[in-house]
Amino acid sequence: MFFSEWLSTYTSLLVERGLSNKTIYNKKIWLDRLDEKFGHRMLHNIQTSELHQIIRAKALESHASAAKTAHSVISDIFSEACSFGLITHNPAAPIRSPRTSPQRSRLNLNEWLRIFRAASVHGFQYTYLSMLLALITGQRRGDIQKMSSDNIRDGYLFVEQEKTGAKVALPLSLHLDAIGTSLNDVIRISPASGNILRFDCGRAATTAALTVGFMRARRLAYPDNYWQGNPPSFHEQRSLSERLYRSQGVNTMRLLGHKSQYTTDKYHDSRGRDWVFVDQ
Structure with a gap:
């Protein structure tokens, strides 16, 4: 064949x-x-x-x-x-999987707050709203970009994840203690109907706009050479969200829509950026 x-x-x-x-x-x-x-x-x-x-x-x-x-x-x-019996051996079997090491820097809360302040002062509304949604919901960029008032009912924001198809219902009461803000607080300052993240012209903000907006705010807050490795991207907010919510006692595997704790634990890894406090 x-x-x-x-x-x-x-x-x-x-x-x-x-x-x-x-x-x-x-x-x-x-x-x-x-x-x-x-x-x-x-x-x-x-x-x-x-x-x-x-x-x-x-x-x-x-x-x-x-x-x-x-x-x-x-x-x-x-x-x-x-x-299927089409070949007698797998020629790829002897090939070892390449080793990968994380190249992108993790965010900590103080850094996020500084970037968020830069976005609030110098950025577009969709930039700082997208950062709030990223941290409070823990969802991926593509799912955040699609969030709409049409997905809100019975006190929940319903998210069908684009990558995996996982269905996550987030209560509007979901509160991130670290920044003293709930999902409902963000919804209140968002457009009353339709897409939550929009350009000034009223069109839905694109995923590329979310990426660029975050990058610009990050560069206003920190020079690129501040970071060890590559500067954190928009997606790194998902890891920070997981770490903050886990310390709060939230089931982050369910929040992130994962099927295994192993996957969630990879997001929890701060890559050496967080201190581990030892109880007496």
């Missing part, structure tokens, strides 16, 4: 797994790259060394996360091919 033929079948298998559209889209990027390189080749003729070169090339470009994704996708493609 040609590699391109198998990829067509494999894509159908991904859909059958019930993965989200976004996850399939992200995997499809690598499927297209692999199809371009190996599509005309017979499946059983693709060698371990060729696959290793693709993964290693990404790692050498300092794209550790992309290299890890490539390894995962490639391994699964050939593992499934083995299961």
Whole structure:
């Protein structure tokens, strides 16, 4: 069987797994790259060394996360091919998964407050509203961008997560003690109907605008060389939210919409930025 033929079948298998559209889209990027390189080749003729070169090339470009994704996708493609009896061994099996180390700096509360003040003074309304929603709800940027009054009913803000499809109902009474603000407080200062985050013209703010707005506020508050590693992105507010809520006693696995505590614990890792206080 040609590699391109198998990829067509494999894509159908991904859909059958019930993965989200976004996850399939992200995997499809690598499927297209692999199809371009190996599509005309017979499946059983693709060698371990060729696959290793693709993964290693990404790692050498300092794209550790992309290299890890490539390894995962490639391994699964050939593992499934083995299961179907199309090949007798998985050529990706001997390849070790690239090691990744966190490159992006974590945020602490004092830094967030300083960035938030900069956003409040110099930014657009959607910038500081998006920061409040990020910290108080603990949700991802894409889910925050879509938040609307249409999703509020019976005292809850309903969020269907774009990445995983997880459904999280956040009570408007949800209160983050660290900043003395509740979700309802943010809703009160938001537009009465429609999208919560909007441009001045009334259109819904885009995810790119949220990213750029946060970056500009961060740079007003701190120079880029202040951070150890890459400066924190908008997404780092999700980790800070998890850490603050866990210290408050909130079940953060449910808040973040995770299926396992292991995933939540990765967000809880401050990467050496928080002090651990020892009780007497």
